[in-house]
Amino acid sequence: MSLDHLKPEIETIVANSDTNVDERLLKICELLEANVSHYDWVGFYFRNGDKEELKLGPYVGEPTDHTIIPFGKGICGQVAVSNENFVVPDVSAQDNYIACSITVKAEIVVPIFVNGENIGQIDIDSKTPDPFTEADERFLEFVCKKVSGIL
Incomplete structure (x- = not known):
């Protein structure tokens, strides 16, 4: 399935106000992991209150010990600081990478902005x-x- 064909399904999930935000986020994770062959672990991280760290939100895939990630640490922590997408074609080539599993070869992280602020x-x-x-x-x-529209 092409990525563009998933857009209406994303919009339907987001618009479903009969479910809470975490349930909608989990449904998005499930949709992406099930329909994009190279998406093996899909999850959301969000700023943990006023702390300079990210907290794991809904996700699908192998369990992770990385439920809290300090800003600047790993790919996710770097995106929290840079406010920019981070595509890692080969995680073994990254000095500042937090390994979740030896089977992971690549990672992509895209920030979520609400009112211009990177919140996850x-x-x-x-x-x-x-x-x-x-x-x-x-x-x-x-x-x-x-997603930013429901946060």
Whole structure:
């Protein structure tokens, strides 16, 4: 399934006010992981109150010990500081990488902005080396923009 074909499903999930925000975020994770072959772990991290750290939100994939990530640490922590997308074609080539699993080969993280403030991000791990394209980046920016409307 092409990424553009998933956009209406994302919009439907986000618009479903019969479920709470975490349930909608989990449904987005499930949709992406089930329909994009190179999305092996899909989750959301959010700023943990006033602390300079991220807290794990809804996700699908292998369990992770990384439920709290300090700003600046790992790919997610760097995105919390840079406010920019971070595409990592080969995680083994990154000095500041937090390994969740030895099977992860690549990662993409896209920030979520609410009123111009970076309040979280979507994080996707892949067991496929260098799988992420500009299409993935643009699609995940779309997802984050839709998600920001319910936060």
